[in-house]
Amino acid sequence: xxxxxxxxxxxxxxxxxxxxxxxxxxxxxxxxxxxxxxxxxxxxxxxxxxxxxxxxxxxxxxxxxxxxxxxxxxxxxxxxxxxxxxxxxxxxxxxxxxxxxxxxxxxxxxxxxxxxxxxxxxxxxxxxxxxxxxxxxxxxxxxxxxxxxxxxxxxxxxxxxxxxxxxxxxxxxxxxxxxxxxxxxxxxxxxxxxxxxxxxxxxxxxxxxxxxxxxxxxxxxxxxxxxxxxxxxxxxxxxxxxxxxxxxxxxxxxxxxxxxxxxxxxxxxxxxxxxxx
Amino acid sequence: xxxxxxxxxxxxxxxxxxxxxxxxxxxxxxxxxxxxxxxxxxxxxxxxxxxxxxxxxxxxxxxxxxxxxxxxxxxxxxxxxxxxxxxxxxxxxxxxxxxxxxxxxxxxxxxxxxxxxxxxxxxxxxxxxxxxxxxxxxxxxxxxxxxxxxxxxxxxxxxxxxxx
Numbered sequence: 001x002x003x004x005x006x007x008x009x010x011x012x013x014x015x016x017x018x019x020x021x022x023x024x025x026x027x028x029x030x031x032x033x034x035x036x037x038x039x040x041x042x043x044x045x046x047x048x049x050x051x052x053x054x055x056x057x058x059x060x061x062x063x064x065x066x067x068x069x070x071x072x073x074x075x076x077x078x079x080x081x082x083x084x085x086x087x088x089x090x091x092x093x094x095x096x097x098x099x100x101x102x103x104x105x106x107x108x109x110x111x112x113x114x115x116x117x118x119x120x121x122x123x124x125x126x127x128x129x130x131x132x133x134x135x136x137x138x139x140x141x142x143x144x145x146x147x148x149x150x151x152x153x154x155x156x157x158x159x160x161x162x163x164x165x166x167x168x169x170x171x172x173x174x175x176x177x178x179x180x181x182x183x184x185x186x187x188x189x190x191x192x193x194x195x196x197x198x199x200x201x202x203x204x205x206x207x208x209x210x211x212x213x214x215x216x217x218x219x220x221x222x223x224x225x226x227x228x229x230x231x232x233x234x235x236x237x238x239x240x241x242x243x244x245x246x247x248x249x250x251x252x253x254x255x256x257x258x259x260x261x262x263x264x265x266x267x268x269x270x271x272x273x274x275x276x277x
Numbered sequence: 278x279x280x281x282x283x284x285x286x287x288x289x290x291x292x293x294x295x296x297x298x299x300x301x302x303x304x305x306x307x308x309x310x311x312x313x314x315x316x317x318x319x320x321x322x323x324x325x326x327x328x329x330x331x332x333x334x335x336x337x338x339x340x341x342x343x344x345x346x347x348x349x350x351x352x353x354x355x356x357x358x359x360x361x362x363x364x365x366x367x368x369x370x371x372x373x374x375x376x377x378x379x380x381x382x383x384x385x386x387x388x389x390x391x392x393x394x395x396x397x398x399x400x401x402x403x404x405x406x407x408x409x410x411x412x413x414x415x416x417x418x419x420x421x422x423x424x425x426x427x428x429x430x431x432x433x434x435x436x437x438x439x440x441x
Contacts, residue, residue, distance in 0.1 A: 160306055160420040162398055163354045164407025169399070172413060172420050179413065179420070181399045214399070269401030 121237050121246065121258065127230070133249070133256065135223035139186040139193070139202055142254040143217075146246075147225060149259035151209030154180070156218065167191075168271060170218065173207065178214070180207060181266070185217045188272055189255075213263045244272075293393045300388055300421060301368060301381040304356055307416070308381075309388065309423045314370045318384050321365040331437060333430070335380055338367065345369060346438055347378040353429060354409070372426040373435045379426075388421070390414055395423060 121127075125148055132147040154175055159182050161171035168187040173180045186202055187194050207216035228249065233256060235247040244265055246258035298309035299318070324336035324347050335347045347367055351358055364383035369376060395412040411425040430438065 158419075160422070162407070162410060162413075162422065163356075164409065165399070165401055169401055172399070174415055174418060174420055177415065179396065179415065181401075266401070 130227050130229050132225050132227050134225045136219040137221045144249050144254055144256045149211050151211050154207040156204050180216045181214050183217050210259050210263050215266050293391050295389050295391055298388050300385040302383045307421050309421050310426055314426050316369040319367045321361055345378050350379045
């Protein structure tokens with residue numbers, strides 16, 4: 001039992017890294033193969049690789065914009081990450097023109113959206129100076145939420161499930177006159193890790209309210225509140241597949257939630273893997 | 278001036294009509310259906326199964342000479358089946374111009390709700406059963422889920438029921 005618990009903790013420790021980058025997954029798996037003596041060194045390495053990957057993403061994005069500005073006659077098909085540089089297609093001049101227009105329009109609207117997201121993310125009040133965050137635990141995973149975007153903390157009470165809702169939607173909890181939409185945080189954040197054993201072991205105690213919305217995240221325990229400065233967080237400002245992630249708290253290697261984006265996703269009924277920018 | 282005020286109040290009151298809902302229980306949750314659609318509430322008596330009937334049909338009962346199809350509400354709401362008890366009831370309803378029975382764990386009471394007290398359910402999930410929910414309301418510290426009976430079955434399923 002103790003073995004299983006420590007194994008579970010180890011898996012959770014690596015979870016965030018897996019969550020943030022697919023490439024990193026391979027490395028984490030390799031780390032699993034050669035056991036724990038290199039844990040702290042490998043964690044640091046993971047963080048570095050993670051940061052490099054984020055920078056690399058940004059470089060690729062800017063390189064793409066430059067290429068399109070300087071050589072409009074070359075059309076690059078939309079490709080997923082990693083295959084972006086592999087194909088350049090020559091087309092007839094007419095087709096080239098119309099495709100160019102389409103590509104430019106799409107690129108333009110994508111750019112506008114990206115700029116909006118970046119602006120919204122960087123304009124947040126906690127993006128200047130020191131700010132406080134609350135750490136809480138869910139299924140061995142630590143999550144941070146900026147205190148300024150915390151709507152409140154409630155002790156968990158009777159939750160009424162509603163039929164036909166996604167599994168991560170735990171139900172509605174009444175709190176005084178308010179109806180709180182309760183999200184099963186573990187099922188939303190890491191659905192693939194939530195097997196029957198984990199689901200049974202989850203012991204939710206609190207509801208973490210997201211800003212002034214009706215959404216609340218379940219938490220097993222509250223860790224503490226900490227004042228962080230800007231340097232202690234690796235901000236993820238580029239539009240990513242995980243808009244709910246504001247950044248990464250370097251010390252604790254844990255996710256810092258972008259509450260507004262998370263609320264938007266929940267309002268849309270999106271699970272964590274339905275998002276694709 | 279006072280006439281204007283009173284007419285506005287009348288309009289608001291007219292919009293905020295009071296509706297009656299019959300409440301019933303399934304598992305530990307309370308549900309409500311519009312009283313205007315309820316014809317009667319019966320104690321459970323033997324439901325005769327119909328060979329080849331769809332999974333949502335429990336069977337049929339004879340109600341004063343009329344055949345009434347009974348719908349398995351638990352399976353419709355994705356709940357696990359449970360044993361029949363003394364509290365089990367069949368609520369006979371009229372929906373989509375058909376008379377059907379729905380099997381419930383127990384029937385509770387008739388409640389009065391203002392239209393303004395009813396809130397929309399969170400708009401997440403696109404499973405078929407999500408559309409059964411017409412709204413939710415806070416009733417004495419408990420959440421009451423209001424069911425839209427017309428959406429309990431799809432058009433095809435209502436058509437299929439006519440053949441019984």
